[in-house]
Amino acid sequence: MKLSGDLKAFEGRIGHQFSDPALLVRAVTHASMSSANRDDNQRLEFLGDRVLGLVMAQALLERDPGASEGQLAPRFNALVRKETCAEVAREIDLGKVLKLGRSEMISGGRRKMALLGDAIEAVIAAVYLDAGFDAAMAMILQLWGSRVDTVEDDARDxxxxxxxxxxxxxxxxxxxxxxxxxxxxxxxxxxxxxxxxxxxxxxxxxxxxxxxxxxxxxxxxxxxxxxx
Missing domain, CATH: 3.30.160.20 (Double Stranded RNA Binding Domain)
Known part of the structure; x- marks a missing residue:
């Protein structure tokens, strides 16, 4: 499968070139665009949520070996919550490459927080399936950037x-x-x-x-x- 120009540019923004481009196409396909011949990203979203959680849990433990569970939990929640995921998705212009049905396009789906948050989780899963955990972890830490180190400021909403x-x-x-x-x-x-x-x-x-x-x-x- 050959990726479109927009998706090739998106690969550059996330720092990962897919060996199996079909995974990326599936990751950016919303349920409103799915059909008998086109899978949507819901199952990938389910997996990506777990991969993101594991990466963030490990990162927090490594950065603060002395922190208690009570200190780590709110930091973790701040890093994986839907608002944070949507922020990251906007920074890499994920909305631009989403494949949406007409109703979602009309209703502004490319800007919706929940839809963007779900889609970045699907992209995480696609990278994980394409190249393994280390590749997914590297991408996540790159995209989340300084949030991991400054999360204490956001941990208590x-x-x-x-x-x-x-x-x-x-x-x-x-x-x-x-x-x-x-x-x-x-x-x-x-x-x-x-x-x-x-x-x-x-x-x-x-x-x-x-x-x-x-x-x-x-x-x-x-x-x-x-x-x-």
Whole structure:
């Protein structure tokens, strides 16, 4: 099988040239584009998620031999969560080479966080099957880059930090309320308010509820720190 020019360029961006190009084609084929003669990337995604997890677990253990399981777990979660995977996918312009059905293309599938996160996991599996674990590990560590070394800064997400702040003061957990939704169905923008029972509140907007909640929590934490 001969790869298209876009996929050859993508090989360069991930630093791996496939011995079996069909694996890459399958990795970038979304279920909306599958058919009796074309496999989608869902099974590869399943495998790639496990390969990514093993690579990150090993990397964290090697970088901090003295860390406890309680310290490692949040770092691990920050490195493998869907948002991080989607960030990496955007950096290598994975959306450009995805094979999508018409409905996904119309709804902005090339920019969707979940779809991009799943696709990078499928690409990881494709490299693993094509060249083995060491090749997959090398690619992952290259693409994740400094995230592995700076993960401590991201390990406690803002919602968790805000909840811990409230618990330490014997307050009820923060509430997250959607106050607005704008934009077309394929590219919505959510406005979420993070609220404490004491009256403090902060709002934020993002293309997903989860991201808006995180942003609102970050804003409220900053507000609380300034007040103190």
């Amino acid at each position: 803002a919602k968790t930090a805000l909840q811990e702040w409230a618990q330490a003061r014997k307050l009820q957990p923060p509430k997250y309320v959607q106050t607005d939704r704008s934009g077309p169905d394929h590219a919505p923008v959510f406005t979420i308010a993070a609220r404490l029972e004491t009256g403090e509140e902060a709002q934020a907007m993002a293309p997903s509820k989860r991201a808006a909640e995180q942003a609102a929590a970050t804003s409220l934490l900053a507000q609380l720190e300034n007040d103190t």
